[in-house]
Amino acid sequence: MATLVVDLEDRSYPIYIDTGLLSTNGPIHSHIKSTRVCIVTNDVVAPLYLAKLKKQLVDFNVDEVILPDGEAEKTLANFDKIMSHMLANAHGRDTTMIALGGGVIGDITGFAAACYQRGIDFIQVPTTVLSQVDSSVGGKTAVNHPLGKNMIGAFYQPKAVVIDTDSLSTLPxxxxxxxxxxxxxxxxxxxxxxxxxxxxxxxxxxxNDQETLAFMIERCCQCKADIVACDExxxxxxxxxxxxxxxxxxxxxxxxxxxxxxxxxxxxxxxxxxxxxxxxxxxxxxxxxxxxxxxxxxxxxxxxxxxxxxxxxxxxxxxxxxxxxxxxxxxxxxxxxxxxxxxxxxxxxxxxxxx
Missing domain, CATH: 1.20.1090.10 (Dehydroquinate synthase-like - alpha domain)
Known part of the structure; x- marks a missing residue:
């Protein structure tokens, strides 16, 4: 397993890159500080990977929010859906949110984590090339507005980024x-x-040569991590x-x-x-x-x-x-x-x- 670090002093966090991280107990557990977990995903990713992730988390109290798929869903309305779920299920400041999906899920989950009770922990589990090499790293979180992309958001860093390269095999x-x-x-x-x-x-x-993809992802993540460390x-x-x-x-x-x-x-x-x-x-x-x-x-x-x-x-x-x-x-x-x-x-x- 390759492990990189985004160096932001007391807010530094690791990026884990390997095959099988969604299928076997991986590094996610060490970044959850209580028993409460809320997974945010979408209706395309959920049938593929939600059960695998929840199987890793059998010792935790886990629930989920499943949003429709697509960039058009990165909205304040779906942000409100996440907030309403968190409140209705009495999640506290010790809850850890997990973003399971591509860039849209990562962005909206991170923004929700930044805002809920003024900030709770979240972990990125990206499942697309774009999210694995770019959007999951660096703490940019946001939703879109009809007048502009990513205009409503916050800089808010995850506790970890966990990249399972096997997830790319199901990507269209x-x-x-x-x-x-x-x-x-x-x-x-x-x-x-x-x-x-x-x-x-x-x-x-x-x-889809696995060794080649692993090198590619690691190189991009290192580049992003170096730049973010210089200019968050x-x-x-x-x-x-x-x-x-x-x-x-x-x-x-x-x-x-x-x-x-x-x-x-x-x-x-x-x-x-x-x-x-x-x-x-x-x-x-x-x-x-x-x-x-x-x-x-x-x-x-x-x-x-x-x-x-x-x-x-x-x-x-x-x-x-x-x-x-x-x-x-x-x-x-x-x-x-x-x-x-x-x-x-x-x-x-x-x-x-x-x-």
Whole structure:
């Protein structure tokens, strides 16, 4: 079992990565401080893994909240459903919540844990590529609003992240590929060696080779952990992890949450960011083509929806959480393995890219 640590002093926590962690008694027990546990999951994951997880927790008083699946369910209404369940079942401050599912479940459970009785413990048990390599690590929790993605939330760290790579075997291919967009992101923004490794091992990744996937997940988690340890609340370098997300979140909000998967929108967003950088002579044409080629290999979209032009993008981009002093801040790659935050890109240049 690989074990990494997110170093945040008294709020540090481990990330465990191995096969079979949902099928056998693993490290979850050591991070539960009382007998009360509430599992939050969805109606796709629950039939696959809820019974396995509860079998590990036979010595605890366990109940669950099962939400509908999908990004469209990351709402205040479902946040209220979790709160109502916790209150109706007399959960206290010593309850531990467990998020069993993908990024939506992890985000909404973490936000509920941050808010319930002003904060209770929670554990991330991510079951998708996207959540295992990205969203389960770092303590970003939120729900969506019709006017913007992840606009209501909190920075709130889990007590542990427990990654069972076997769960990827039941993941639909579209969801798998969407998660790979976040994997590619790490290579583009700060790890050229990893990007090259992805190019060289893309066939094994697509074939679900377990050893390859384990290395990939560990590399991404280490990168995320290192960045979060330096900048927990996204005051500086952590913003680089939003490469492709300003464009991607605009696509998700405009097209309706769930119609484009988050990773699909981010994939297109990274291509748009790369095209922007190429237009500004910040990124070479050859690097731009390599980025497009790797994203395309995993059957991810590289073009924005035909119904979206500059006006549709910019209305959402102006509300982006990274913006400061009314300026749109964008993450742009300057080479494979290098990126920077820019707030000096004019709307005229954006119009050229997005029209």
């Amino acid at each position: 291919i579209r969801e798998f590929n969407a998660g790979i967009a976040e994997v590619i992101k790490y290579g583009i923004l700060g790890d050229a060696e990893f990007f090259t490794w992805l190019e060289e091992n893309k066939e094994k990744i697509k074939a 609340t996204e005051a500086g370098v952590r913003a680089l992890l939003n490469l492709g997300h300003t464009f991607g979140h605009a696509i998700e909000a405009e097209m309706g949450y769930g119609n484009w998967l988050h990773g699909e929108a981010v994939a297109t967003g990274m291509v748009l960011a790369s095209t922007l950088a190429e237009t500004l002579n910040l990124l070479s044409t050859s690097d731009c083509r390599r980025i497009e080629a790797l994203i395309s290999y995993f059957d991810l979209p590289i073009k924005a929806p035909s119904s979206m032009g500059f006006e549709e993008f910019i209305k959402h981009m102006r509300r982006d959480k990274k913006n400061l002093a009314g300026k749109v801040r964008l993450i742009v790659p300057t080479a494979i393995g290098q990126s920077e935050i820019r707030d000096d890109i004019s709307e005229e240049v954006l119009k050229q890219i997005l029209s």
